[in-house]
Every structure is written in structure tokens, then in C-alpha cells.
Amino acid sequence: MCGIVGYVGDKHKAQDVLLKGLKMLEYRGYDSCGVAMIADDEVFLERVEGRVSALEKKISGKKFNNILNGIAHTRWATHGLPSEANAHPHTDCDGDIVVVHNGIIENYIELKEGLKGHTFKSETDTEVIVHLIEENVKKLMKKDMGKRSEMLEPLFFEAFLNTLRKLKGSFAIAVIWKKAPGMILAARRFSPLVIGKGEGENFLASDVAGFIEWTKNVYFVDDNEVVFLDKNNVAFFNLDGKKINKELKTVNWDIKMAEKGGYKHFMLKEIFEQEMGFENTLMGRVLPVGKYILGNEMNLKEDDIKKFSMINFVACGTAYHAAYIGRYLFERMGMRADVDLASEFSSRSLVVDKNSLVVAISQSGETADTIDALRIAKKNGNKILAITNTLGSTITREADYVMYTHCGPEIAVASTKAFTSQLAALYVLALSFSYIRGNLLITKAREFAEELLSLAKLIKESLEINDYVEELADKFSAQDDYLFIGRGINYPVALEGALKLKEISYLHAEGYAAGEMKHGPIAIITNGMPVIVIATSSSDIDLVRGNIEETRARGGVVVAVVDKNSKQKIRADYYLEVPYASECFMPVLNIIPLQLFAYWTAVRRGTDIDKPRNLAKSVTVK
Ligand code: M6R
Numbered sequence: 001m002c003g004i005v006g007y008v009g010d011k012h013k014a015q016d017v018l019l020k021g022l023k024m025l026e027y028r029g030y031d032s033c034g035v036a037m038i039a040d041d042e043v044f045l046e047r048v049e050g051r052v053s054a055l056e057k058k059i060s061g062k063k064f065n066n067i068l069n070g071i072a073h074t075r076w077a078t079h080g081l082p083s084e085a086n087a088h089p090h091t092d093c094d095g096d097i098v099v100v101h102n103g104i105i106e107n108y109i110e111l112k113e114g115l116k117g118h119t120f121k122s123e124t125d126t127e128v129i130v131h132l133i134e135e136n137v138k139k140l141m142k143k144d145m146g147k148r149s150e151m152l153e154p155l156f157f158e159a160f161l162n163t164l165r166k167l168k169g170s171f172a173i174a175v176i177w178k179k180a181p182g183m184i185l186a187a188r189r190f191s192p193l194v195i196g197k198g199e200g201e202n203f204l205a206s207d208v209a210g211f212i213e214w215t216k217n218v219y220f221v222d223d224n225e226v227v228f229l230d231k232n233n234v235a236f237f238n239l240d241g242k243k244i245n246k247e248l249k250t251v252n253w254d255i256k257m258a259e260k261g262g263y264k265h266f267m268l269k270e271i272f273e274q275e276m277g278f279e280n281t282l283m284g285r286v287l288p289v290g291k292y293i294l295g296n297e298m299n300l301k302e303d304d305i306k307k308f309s310m311i312n313f314v315a316c317g318t319a320y321h322a323a324y325i326g327r328y329l330f331e332r333m334g335m336r337a338d339v340d341l342a343s344e345f346s347s348r349s350l351v352v353d354k355n356s357l358v359v360a361i362s363q364s365g366e367t368a369d370t371i372d373a374l375r376i377a378k379k380n381g382n383k384i385l386a387i388t389n390t391l392g393s394t395i396t397r398e399a400d401y402v403m404y405t406h407c408g409p410e411i412a413v414a415s416t417k418a419f420t421s422q423l424a425a426l427y428v429l430a431l432s433f434s435y436i437r438g439n440l441l442i443t444k445a446r447e448f449a450e451e452l453l454s455l456a457k458l459i460k461e462s463l464e465i466n467d468y469v470e471e472l473a474d475k476f477s478a479q480d481d482y483l484f485i486g487r488g489i490n491y492p493v494a495l496e497g498a499l500k501l502k503e504i505s506y507l508h509a510e511g512y513a514a515g516e517m518k519h520g521p522i523a524i525i526t527n528g529m530p531v532i533v534i535a536t537s538s539s540d541i542d543l544v545r546g547n548i549e550e551t552r553a554r555g556g557v558v559v560a561v562v563d564k565n566s567k568q569k570i571r572a573d574y575y576l577e578v579p580y581a582s583e584c585f586m587p588v589l590n591i592i593p594l595q596l597f598a599y600w601t602a603v604r605r606g607t608d609i610d611k612p613r614n615l616a617k618s619v620t621v622k
Pocket of ligand 1: 316317318319361362363364365366367370413414415416499503615617618619
């Protein structure tokens with residue numbers, strides 16, 4: 001997840017608009033940034049590793065006259081480490097065409113191979129876009145034999161369209177060309193892009209925050225739409241170059257709201273970004289190419305995968321709950337697996353088999369306990385695979401293999417979208433490991449992959465429950481104690497539901513394995529106590545039904561997370577219905593109403609949701 005901004009016009013100083021826009025979008029990524037403007041028939045380009053303030057410092061004092069247009073970018077690295085060379089904007093071989101991009105170009109390796117004779121200056125997937133435009137411009141110029149030399153704008157537009165048709169993956173792109181000054185071309189597929197309409201000036205950005213200071217009149221760009229902007233006009237097209245009409249809307253957001261995409265808190269925004277995070281993490285990794293294959297970005301050889309004796313997961317907090325689900329998943333798919341709290345790892349007399357693959361999961365990649373566990377395992381002779389959201393983090397430097405989740409920066413302390421994107425990574429790993437090790441036949445692997453690829457849509461459907469969960473949270477607002485229970489692969493979901501409620505509402509919430517209730521916790525159930533039960537379809541549903549009845553008999557108020565099939569089998573006081581999927585995929589959907597429940601309960605209690613007391617986003621001390 002990165003932020004892009006664009007400006008065309010002469011009412012304001014372009015550098016001021018672009019830098020301000022970048023600052024507003026820094027929450028989308030901030031490991032490096034850059035700006036490019038066309039002034040006096042020259043391209044001015046400046047990039048830095050670090051935050052927008054560093055870029056501002058670098059260009060302060062420089063005078064720019066006659067700026068016609070500019071684009072800028074703040075980066076959250078996905079391909080290529082955070083560095084000046086990998087920072088956007090990127091240019092073609094001559095430095096005349098300039099691009100910024102948010103998203104992932106899935107087929108960039110294949111495209112790069114076809115771009116013979118081009119000089120690439122970065123490790124990014126993005127750079128391929130600008131060289132492709134260059135290639136297409138050259139081809140069209142050759143075809144035209146100079147006929148259109150007076151009218152380069154249409155040629156630029158055509159070259160851009162030809163390029164877009166070749167791209168697979170997700171993108172919000174903005175591009176400028178020295179030879180077609182005074183205009184910007186932009187396009188969107190699966191990554192956000194909005195256009196701000198001004199008077200004698202126009203804007204673009206990843207979200208309204210990027211230009212809210214200058215205009216509140218907005219066009220929301222849809223997937224596969226292309227935009228032409230100059231200072232007086234904005235026009236929309238489809239990928240065939242056919243004009244589209246779009247409605248201009250007015251937003252009444254203030255700057256703070258705009259930064260959070262109109263949501264009141266980052267946490268809610270991030271809950272709603274889970275479809276994107278899940279999809280982006282699968283992107284390029286599970287491909288329907290005759291058979292489903294795993295993109296082998298980790299350099300993990302098939303022979304090594306066959307040799308690992310088992311998997312040992314280590315992680316903390318929410319990442320630990322994802323790891324716990326990973327354990328169930330690997331076991332179900334025929335591979336031994338175990339899970340440890342990273343903070344407990346050093347206290348154990350180590351029994352981890354040397355041939356086991358240790359998988360360390362951490363959103364930040366900087367959690368001291370997880371890094372410590374990783375080092376202990378390394379010393380023990382284990383190979384380490386890190387699953388993380390943060391390129392260049394400590395964990396990525398120390399692990400043997402790295403698998404990135406691609407959900408963009410998570411700002412709220414309570415982890416939500418990182419959790420579901422960690423699950424996406426675990427599904428890919430479990431699928432590929434069990435297929436390579438011969439535990440899964442190709443037909444089964446295909447079925448698994450097909451269902452996996454359909455899950456992002458179901459995440460979106462699950463989020464439709466938001467209004468109902470808000471009402472429900474209201475009903476329980478006077479309650480101080482909550483119990484969350486689940487069985488099997490849904491037990492960690494119960495743990496995660498309780499953790500979410502605890503950390504942002506400061507209420508007492510316990511997560512338990514449903515079968516353990518009768519061994520103690522059932523004693524705390526009193527009349528009216530809310531018990532949240534994960535009761536979606538599973539091989540254990542009859543046992544879960546028994547636990548629900550035991551709870552009801554003691555006066556507990558049962559809130560059951562169900563799907564359409566399991567709903568008929570159980571009696572609850574309230575139902576939180578999520579879409580149906582195979583049992584192993586249900587944690588991704590079941591967690592959504594629980595995240596929302598925690599959020600709305602905390603809203604009622606008036607806590608500091610994005611920065612709850614006593615907590616930090618990244619725990620870098622042991
Ligand atoms: O960055 P990490 O994934 O390593 O963080 C691990 C935990 O500190 C983190 O998940 C924490 O539990 C969250 N605040 C939970 O919402």
C-alpha cells in the first residue's frame with residue numbers, strides 16, 4: 001500500500017500541493033518518497049529514503065518556474081528494499097516519461113524479459129510500466145512516421161492504453177511525459193484512485209486526503225478506468241479508449257476524516273481493508289496456469305520442502321493466533337506442526353527438531369520476543385521462514401526465507417488486517433507444502449486453491465454485518481465480563497476475539513477452548529453474561545451445540561457466529577451470520593464480526609481505539 005498524488009495547474013505551487021498531499025498520505029507508507037514535475041521543458045525528479053519531511057528538506061530553496069504538472073509518491077515497499085533507487089517516481093531510459101504506482105504488477109518478470117535493450121535502475125515491479133510506455137510510444141511514433149509530431153497527447157494516451165492492457169495485478173498509476181506537458185494520465189485496477197476537480201487546476205490521489213485542502217469535489221475512479229487530466233478538463237475512458245461519464249461528488253470530510261478514508265478510526269478502516277489485504281497477499285502466488293502453482297519468491301527449493309521434518313511456529317499476540325490456526329491447517333494437510341508463544345520460547349528446554357522449519361510470524365518484523373525466538377532456533381540449527389508485513393525489518397534480515405503479507409501499513413495498535421493476510425500467507429504455504437510433499441493430489445490442490453481465491457469476496461460479504469454488530473454492542477454495553485469459546489481451528493479465533501475486546505475496550509474477556517468449559521470456566525457464567533461462541537459448520541458442531549446448551553442452562557446469553565447451515569442446528573440468543581466456506585477457511589470469516597464487536601464496544605466506552613492505553617504498535621523490548 002503506497003500513496004500517490006498528482007497536480008496539474010498553475011493556481012498553486014505544484015511542489016506545495018504535492019508535498020502536502022504526500023504528508024496526508026504518509027499513513028499509507030513512509031519508507032521512501034519522491035516527486036517529479038515538468039518545468040521549463042525539463043523533468044525535475046527528487047527522491048529520498050525516509051519520510052516526506054526529508055524530501056521537503058531536499059527540495060527546499062529550489063525555485064521552479066512554469067511548472068505544468070507533477071506527480072509524487074510515498075512508498076510502502078513490496079518489491080525491492082526501501083532505498084532511493086527503489087523509491088518512486090520511476091523513469092524510462094531517457095528520463096522523459098515518469099510514473100508513480102500503488103499496487104503490485106504480478107507479471108512484471110515476464111514483461112521485463114520482453115523489454116530487451118531497456119536499462120532498469122531499480123528492483124521494483126513498477127519500473128516495467130514506464131519502460132513499456134516508452135516502448136509503446138516508440139512503436140506508435142515509428143508507425144506514424146512523425147505525422148502526429150504536433151499532436152503527441154493522443155499518441156501518449158494510446159501508448160498508455162496499450163501498456164495497461166498488458167498489466168496483470170493491481171495498480172493505481174499516474175504518468176507524465178516531458179513531450180506532452182500540462183497533462184497527466186492515470187488508471188486504476190484494484191488500488192484506490194480519486195480525482196479532485198478544481199477551477200483551473202485538477203488533482204489526483206490515492207484518497208481524498210491527498211487534496212482535501214484544495215477541493216472537495218471528487219470523482220471516484222472505478223476498476224479498469226483511465227483518466228486524462230489537464231488544468232481545465234478531466235475525462236474518463238475504459239480500456240478500449242471509449243469515453244465514460246462519471247458523476248462528480250462533493251465530500252464533507254475534514255482533514256482528519258479524510259486521512260482515515262472517511263472512517264472515524266484507523267482500526268475500522270483497516271477492518272474494511274481486509275478484502276484488499278487478503279487478495280494482495282495471494283496475488284501472484286496461487287495461479288491458475290493449467291495447474292495451480294506457488295510463486296516461488298522465497299527461493300525455497302522443492303527438495304528442501306520435502307526434507308523438513310515438521311513446522312514450528314513462533315509469534316506473539318495476534319500473530320500467535322494466526323500461527324495457531326496455521327498449526328491446525330498444516331496438521332490437517334498431513335504435516336506435523338507445533339506452535340509456541342515467542343515470549344515463552346527461551347524459557348523452554350529446547351526440544352525443537354533441527355530439521356524442523358521454524359516459521360516466525362510478525363506484522364512489524366520488529367517484535368523483540370519473536371526475534372529472540374528466531375535467534376534461538378537459528379542457533380539450534382533450524383532454517384527460519386519469516387512471514388511479515390514489513391520489508392527490510394529485522395526479521396527479514398535474519399530469516400533464511402521471507403514471505404511478505406501485502407496488506408499495507410497497519411496503523412491501529414489492534415491488529416486486524418495483518419491477521420487475515422497472515423492467514424492468506426499460511427494457506428498458500430500449507431497448500432504448496434502439502435502438494436509438493438505429496439500429501440495433496442492435484443485435483444484436491446486445485447479445489448483448495450479455487451476456494452482460497454474466492455475468499456476475498458466472502459470477506460467483503462462478511463463485512464455487511466457491521467450495522468447489526470454495532471446494535472448488538474449497544475445491547476451489551478453495560479456488561480463487564482465476556483467469554484469467547486471455539487473448538488479446533490476456531491479455538492484461536494475465540495482467543496483473538498477476546499484479545500481484540502480486551503485491548504481496545506479494557507474489558508475482561510477470556511478466550512477458551514469450548515471443551516475446556518466444564519473443566520473450570522463454566523463456574524464464572526452468571527445470569528446475562530455474554531458468551532460468544534464460534535459455531536460455524538465443522539466436524540465438531542455437535543459438540544459445540546452441547547457447549548451452547550451448557551451455557552444457556554447457566555443463564556449465559558449466547559451470541560453465536562454461524563453460517564447458513566450451522567444456524568439451523570443451534571439455539572442462540574443472537575446470531576452473527578457469516579458466509580459459508582469449507583471448515584479450514586472459516587477463521588478468516590469468523591473473526592470479522594468479532595473484530596467489529598470489539599470496535600463498537602470500545603466506541604461505546606469511549607476509549608482511545610487506535611492507541612489504547614499501555615500498548616504500543618511494535619513491542620521492541622523483551
Ligand atoms: O508486529 P507483531 O505481529 O510481531 O506484533 C505482535 C503483537 O505484539 C501484536 O499482534 C499485538 O498483540 C496486537 N496489538 C494485537 O492486536
